[in-house]
């Protein structure tokens with residue numbers, strides 16, 4: 275089981291230089307607004323994925339007084355991961371002293387899930403967030419998924435480029451379609467297989483969180499094109515429209531998860547708190563599935579969970595997260611309210627955050 279045992283963070287927002295030893299179980303970070311709690315979660319997320327969950331402009335996380343942010347972690351199994359991000363330059367990523375070209379290996383070692391107010395986007399936002407959610411899971415359980423997904427992206431980029439040319443050359447486009455169809459079917463199959471396993475996990479967690487008393491929720495996978503048609507015939511029928519918009523209308527890049535409450539869309543029915551329970555259930559379900567299928571544990575970054583959840587729901591979410599047995603980082607302003615929800619946690623480590631300084 276890999277957890278972050280040791281973390282060094284330098285010049286990430288207001289966190290100038292910190293060396294921290296973490297619990298393999300729950301790590302509670304508390305402190306006033308603007309003290310640096312989310313910044314620490316951001317540092318972990320950045321190291322694990324190469325992305326911030328707050329903003330796509332990574333340079334914004336580099337401390338104003340510095341030209342470079344540096345993050346280093348030692349995992350429970352002794353693996354060492356280090357990254358630096360100089361301002362206006364590419365990052366450097368190392369795993370066991372070996373330079374990494376991308377995040378593929380590191381992301382596999384550190385499966386992180388974020389649970390924060392923006393996670394609502396999973397229900398109320400567009401399909402992109404739901405695709406990303408789904409693909410997170412598929413990436414972690416299906417070895418070949420990423421390669422196939424990259425092929426679809428490359429083929430789609432070329433196809434869309436050709437669709438924008440005037441006049442459109444149908445033959446040239448068909449040349450890309452063979453590879454695109456093949457990779458799309460593999461991407462779809464991997465997503466379908468994953469989703470089939472995810473549904474019962476989700477149902478179980480949602481029930482455990484008491485959500486099913488409120489509303490019966492169904493989640494359905496939509497692959498991005500008609501479920502009873504082959505992609506080549508969809509491309510053939512769509513050709514005029516594709517050429518008109520200069521964009522491929524259907525394919526795995528349009529996949530989605532339809533989240534239904536009874537007969538309606540969940541977003542139209544559920545309260546904010548109920549949506550948060552639903553999002554928590556979706557995210558916990560992925561952690562459960564990951565640990566069952568790969569024996570790897572998800573690291574949960576929980577930012578300000580108390581917002582919009584009453585104490586009973588907060589305790590239910592926390593106990594389901596703790597039951598997963600992985601590492602959790604959770605931030606809050608009011609320590610006592612949160613500690614009440616964490617009573618059952620055997621290895622709780624508490625950190626006070628104040629003006630970028632984090633003390634155990």
Ligand SMILES: Nc1ncnc2c1ncn2[C@@H]1O[C@H](COP(=O)(O)OP(=O)(O)OP(=O)(O)O)[C@@H](O)[C@H]1O
Pocket residue numbers: 286287288305306307308309310311312313314334335336337338339607627
């Ligand atoms: N690039 C930067 N350099 C220095 N400080 C920054 C930078 N970006 C943001 N900050 C500051 O870092 C501080 C920490 O922000 P952070 O979001 O981590 O606080 P927080 O503890 O999560 O607060 P809240 O409880 O309000 O969510 C803030 O005061 C913010 O203004």
Ligand SMILES: [Mg+2]
Pocket residue numbers: 311312313577578
């Ligand atoms: Mg915050």
